[in-house]
Amino acid sequence: MTGPDIDAAEIAALRRRFPESFRPAWRGxxxxxxxxxxxxxxxxxxxxxxxxxxARLLNGLGRLGEFSLLMLPPEAGGRGWAFLQALTETLGIAFIGTLTAALLAFPVAFLAARNVVPNPFVHFTVRRGLDVVRSIDVLIWALIWINVVGLGPFAGALAIACADFGALGKLFSEAVETVDGKPGEGVSASGGAELHRIRFGLIPAVLPVLGSQVLYFFESNTRSATIIGIVGAGGIGQYLTELIRVLELRQVAFLILMILVTVAIIDAVSGRLRRALIGGAAW
Incomplete structure (x- = not known):
């Protein structure tokens, strides 16, 4: 028999021996x-x-084209320095909010990690608390803090800190749970206490991952700080919403261009820093 005949014979033999494997999975x-x-x-x-x-979508696309033409060319309208100061304020909101969230989430993450706190009650309580905090969007946090501390960048930084605290706490705890336990076991075997196991066995192994996550959140929060500024939480978003309302579209285009360039720079720098933290070449 030729090659194809042999293959057909083998398949036929397999069908006879394992008929269930060749039946169509009709249920699936x-x-x-x-x-x-x-x-x-x-x-x-x-x-x-x-x-x-x-039909509405097609009409809207035509209207969008008209708005795009009205946004050209972008111009600062003599307010370039004020826009730059507002952009700096937005970056400050994102930085302070992300840093505060990371510092608060770092110790809480160890309480939520099973390999650090085996008590199921503590683990469950902390995890659910983080879920409650991160289930509230940053825009809602901004509205809450504006009513508590008033308008301005302080409310924006608090909003980002609260929103990111829950998300970073969850991500940090999952990163701690995936760490190889052998270094910690070595510390314990040499006579170290539980705190020594965490300090010298877990933290050095997990810090690069946590640093990478914090950098990513800072990059994302630069955009979030722009959004929450629209509701009065400081930053360039306040100018953006004001100019959109009065249809100063060329200045809106200038602001959008500033935001795009800033986010691109932060993305490039943070990407290189993340690669450096996880052991790759930064440049």
């Missing part, structure tokens, strides 16, 4: 088909409820 296909149909039906229902209209 049915479940997948029903799930896909359910998603399509849910999407259709959502489009109806949200009054989705292709």
């Amino acid at each position: 296909r049915l479940v997948a088909g029903l799930a896909l149909a359910g998603l399509v039906a849910l999407a259709g229902y959502a489009m109806v409820r949200l009054d989705f209209s292709a």
Whole structure:
């Protein structure tokens, strides 16, 4: 027999020996088909409820084109220095908020890690507390703190700190749980206490990962600080919402361009720093 004949004979023999393996998985296909149909039906229902209209979308695209033309060329309108100061304030909000959240989340993360605190009650309580904090969006935190401490960048920094505290606490605890336990076991075997195991066995191994996560959050919070400024929490967002309302679109374009350039620079620098922290070449 030739090669193809041998392969066909082997497949036929396998079919006789293991018939169940060659049967079509009709049940799995049915479940997948029903799930896909359910998603399509849910999407259709959502489009109806949200009054989705292709005609409105096309008309909106035309209107968007008109706005884009009105934004050219970007210009500062004699307020370039004020815009730069507002951008610096936005970066300060993002930096202080991220740093505060990281400092608060660092010790709490060890309480939420199973390999540090095996008590299930403590672990469950801390994890659920972090879930509650991070379930509230940064914009809502901004509105809360504006009513507590008043308008301005202080409220913005507090909003970012609260929103990131829950998220960083969860990520930090998961990073601690994935650390190789052998260095800590070595510290304990040499007579070290539990605090020594954490200090010399866990923290050095997890710090690069935590630093990388903090850098990423700072990059993301630069955009978040712009958004919360729209509701009065300081920064360049206050100028942005004011200029949009009065249709000073060229100045809006200038602000957007400033934000894009700043985020691009932060992204490039933080990306290199993250690579350096995890052991790669920074430059």
